[in-house]
Each structure stands twice: as structure tokens, then as C-alpha cells.
Amino acid sequence: MTNEIKKQYTMLLGQYLQYQTERNLYLGQNFSRRLVQKDITPEEVISIHKDSLAEIYEGSEEFTDGMKNALDFLTEFMIQYGLALREHKILLKNQEEMDHELELAANVQKTMLKTTIPTIDGLSIGSISVPARKMNGDYIYYQGDSKRFVGVGVADVVGKGIPAALCMSMVKNGLDTLGQPSISPSYAMDVLNRIVEKTDNMFISMFYGRYDVVQSTFTYCSAGHEPALLYRAKDGKFIELESEGLLLGVLPDVHNQERSVQLAKGDMVIIMTDGVTECRVDDRFLEKSELTDLIFKHKDKIPQQLAEAIFHEIEKLSQFQNLADDLTFVVLKKEDD
Amino acid sequence: MLSMVSGEVDAFTAPSLREELLAVDIQEDMLVELNLSEVSYMDSTGLGVIVAFYKNVTANKGRLVLVGLSQRLQRLFDITGLSGVIHIEKEGAVNDHERI
Numbered sequence: 001m002t003n004e005i006k007k008q009y010t011m012l013l014g015q016y017l018q019y020q021t022e023r024n025l026y027l028g029q030n031f032s033r034r035l036v037q038k039d040i041t042p043e044e045v046i047s048i049h050k051d052s053l054a055e056i057y058e059g060s061e062e063f064t065d066g067m068k069n070a071l072d073f074l075t076e077f078m079i080q081y082g083l084a085l086r087e088h089k090i091l092l093k094n095q096e097e098m099d100h101e102l103e104l105a106a107n108v109q110k111t112m113l114k115t116t117i118p119t120i121d122g123l124s125i126g127s128i129s130v131p132a133r134k135m136n137g138d139y140i141y142y143q144g145d146s147k148r149f150v151g152v153g154v155a156d157v158v159g160k161g162i163p164a165a166l167c168m169s170m171v172k173n174g175l176d177t178l179g180q181p182s183i184s185p186s187y188a189m190d191v192l193n194r195i196v197e198k199t200d201n202m203f204i205s206m207f208y209g210r211y212d213v214v215q216s217t218f219t220y221c222s223a224g225h226e227p228a229l230l231y232r233a234k235d236g237k238f239i240e241l242e243s244e245g246l247l248l249g250v251l252p253d254v255h256n257q258e259r260s261v262q263l264a265k266g267d268m269v270i271i272m273t274d275g276v277t278e279c280r281v282d283d284r285f286l287e288k289s290e291l292t293d294l295i296f297k298h299k300d301k302i303p304q305q306l307a308e309a310i311f312h313e314i315e316k317l318s319q320f321q322n323l324a325d326d327l328t329f330v331v332l333k334k335e336d337d
Numbered sequence: 338m339l340s341m342v343s344g345e346v347d348a349f350t351a352p353s354l355r356e357e358l359l360a361v362d363i364q365e366d367m368l369v370e371l372n373l374s375e376v377s378y379m380d381s382t383g384l385g386v387i388v389a390f391y392k393n394v395t396a397n398k399g400r401l402v403l404v405g406l407s408q409r410l411q412r413l414f415d416i417t418g419l420s421g422v423i424h425i426e427k428e429g430a431v432n433d434h435e436r437i
Contacts (some may be wrong), residue, residue: 158385161356201389246418
């Protein structure tokens with residue numbers, strides 16, 4: 001402790017002992033903040049206090065030996081508090097370090113899982129994926145051959161946070177290894193299921209769809225995923241793309257069925273995760289009809305803007321509360337006749 | 338063996354449910370019944386705990402039955418395909434006047 005601190009403390013204490021004003025008290029409070037910043041421990045403060053009193057009452061009998069002993073006793077007493085404070089500071093520092101590490105991990109995740117929206121004549125694609133926490137447990141995978149096929153996978157790891165995020169690279173590597181946009185969705189799911197099943201209690205819900213530009217067919221397979229929506233431009237109606245499939249990772253040998261739908265101009269396939277359907281509005285969940293109304297309202301936007309508009313609408317509906325779950329929304333729209 | 342799960346099963350409460358279920362000593366041919374009628378909400382983390390428990394029970398040659406699922410919870414098990422794998426007793430299903 002420096003003499004400067006001691007001098008200032010003595011001055012402030014002296015003033016307060018003379019005049020017990022709000023202002024003097026306020027000056028003392030400000031000074032205590034500086035002591036905290038300078039890492040002065042509680043026991044040191046008491047020691048400064050004792051020395052200051054001795055100085056203020058020098059030559060008088062008012063500051064008795066009994067009082068001095070009592071302050072020594074209190075100093076000992078405060079040592080535990082000082083230790084607790086130091087521990088608290090170390091924890092804060094560790095927390096900062098961990099936050100920083102997480103930030104780095106999230107960036108690595110972004111780079112590792114990077115996937116680009118394929119461009120192909122006759123189909124436009126837009127998407128948004130927003131994590132509830134630092135790392136995203138939702139994942140969108142794209143592949144395309146620029147001529148005939150586009151593959152889109154949307155996966156949601158059961159659970160949240162870091163373990164979920166790490167699991168994602170498994171999905172990407174699996175699909176990369178299969179490596180063909182023309183691949184059958186149910187085959188892709190079966191292979192992924194075998195990979196995921198080998199891990200210890202990791203489960204993934206996934207929707208995988210393949211669009212064939214030549215046939216205008218969308219073939220899809222769902223592994224326990226939230227049903228995708230099909231918007232029929234002709235009659236302005238939405239249909240749920242039903243499909244009974246099991247979460248990836250539950251049983252070793254599963255064969256999930258695939259189905260196909262024919263798309264016409266203006267039709268859209270909308271794939272999402274439960275972050276959309278489980279979004280809380282006041283004290284309830286977002287209704288499917290509310291969601292389709294929102295999509296209908298923005299249906300004439302290009303898919304990317306549509307996806308972003310839906311996210312903003314959901315943000316508004318949930319009154320900008322933090323997302324409870326990672327949220328992903330993908331739109332595929334057939335543009336040509 | 339009968340067990341009752343109640344309250345919200347989400348990312349915050351699921352770890353303690355996992356602990357409790359892990360502590361269950363599963364023996365061959367044992368029938369484990371989980372009553373979920375008091376579960377007001379379950380998210381995917383909670384679902385993961387139930388699936389992990391199911392895998393543990395079957396690996397030890399026991400049987401798991403879920404009872405008392407609300408409509409919303411039933412839908413969650415239907416969408417994820419789990420209702421085709423885990424035995425769910427539909428009788429005595431609670432009316433879904435509230436969200437799960």
C-alpha cells in the first residue's frame with residue numbers, strides 16, 4: 001500500500017469525523033472504488049483505517065488501546081474475505097479467458113462448416129441460421145453440380161451448446177464423403193445414421209432434400225425432423241411434407257423412406273428447425289398457421305429476403321427475448337416454368 | 338419400477354434428470370415405466386435424455402414404457418420417429434389443455 005493512499009484515506013476520514021455530511025460519505029465511496037481497482041484487500045483497508053485513526057487522534061486519549069486491539073482482531077477476521085475476493089477475481093479472469101476461447105471455437109466452427117449456396121438455373125435458395133448461444137447446434141449443408149442436382153440438408157443436434165456444435169462436423173464430413181448432389185436422400189440418411197449411432201448418446205434430427213432441375217422433382221427424407229412445408233403458388237396453400245423417419249443415432253440399422261413431390265413455377269419448399277416452431281409468443285408457442293401467414297405475407301420476396309424477413313418477424317413476435325433454441329430457416333423456390 | 342418426471346425438462350433441468358436416470362440399476366426383464374404426465378414442457382435436450390435412457394434400458398435387456406404424454410409431447414415423439422421405437426402407453430393420456 002502506498003503512502004499516498006494512506007494520506008488520502010486519513011484526510012477523508014478526518015473530514016467525515018468532523019462533518020458527517022452526505023458529500024463526505026460520497027467522497028469515501030468513490031475512494032473505496034479506487035482501492036478495489038488497486039487490489040487493496042479488505043484487511044489492508046482496516047490496517048490503513050487503524051493507522052489513520054492513530055494519526056488523527058495523536059496526542060489524545062480517545063483512541064484507546066482496546067480499540068486498537070479490536071481493530072487488529074478485525075484485520076485477522078477479514079483475511080478470509082480478502083481470499084474470497086481474490087478467488088472471485090481469478091474466476092472472473094478465467095471466465096473471460098473461456099469466453100475468448102469459445103469465441104475462437106465458434107469461429108473455427110464457422111470456417112470448418114462453411115458451405116456455399118449452389119447456383120443453378122431455375123431454382124433460387126435463401127437461408128438464415130441463428131444460434132441461441134455462441135455455438136450453433138443447427139446446420140445447413142448444400143451441394144450442387146451446377147447442372148442438374150442440388151442437395152440441401154438441415155440438421156439439428158439434440159441438445160445445445162458446445163457438444164452439439166462439435167457433432168456437426170460429423171454430419172458435414174459424412175455428406176462430403178458421399179459427395180454427390182445426385183445421391184438419394186434416404187441413402188444419405190442411412191449412412192449418416194450409422195456414423196452418428198456409433199457416438200455416445202448423440203442424436204440428430206435431419207431433413208435432406210434433393211432437387212432435380214430436369215424433372216422438377218424434390219425428393220426428400222426426414223430423420224425425425226420438423227416437417228418441411230411446401231407452398232403451392234397455384235392455389236396459395238401450404239402442405240406439410242410428411243415423412244416418418246427416426247432421429248439419427250437411435251438405432252444402428254434404420255432405413256428411412258424418401259418421397260418426391262413435383263414442383264411448379266413459384267412453388268417453395270421451406271425447411272426449418274424447431275427453433276422456429278418452438279418460438280414462444282407471450283405464454284404459448286408459435287402456431288403453424290401464424291407461421292404460414294407470415295410466409296404468405298413475404299412470399300413475393302426473393303428467398304434470401306424471405307428467410308431474413310421471417311426471422312425478423314419471429315424476433316418481433318417473441319418480443320426480442322433471447323432465442324430459446326437455435327433457429328434455422330431455408331427456402332427453395334422454383335423460378336422457371 | 339415406476340418413476341414420475343415432473344416440471345420443465347429443458348437444457349437447464351435435463352442434466353439432473355440424466356443423473357437420476359443413470360442411477361437406475363437396470364436388470365434383465367425389468368419393466369421401467371416413466372410417467373410424464375406432470376411434464377409441462379420438454380425441449381430437445383430433455384428428449385435426448387429420454388432416448389439415452391431408452392438405449393441404456395434396452396442395452397441391459399430391460400423394457401421402457403412411457404405413460405401420460407400430453408398431445409404436444411406425443412407430437413414431439415411422433416415427429417422424431419421415437420413413438421415407433423419406444424413403447425408409449427396411450428391409455429390414460431392426459432388431455433392437453435396446456436402446452437407441454
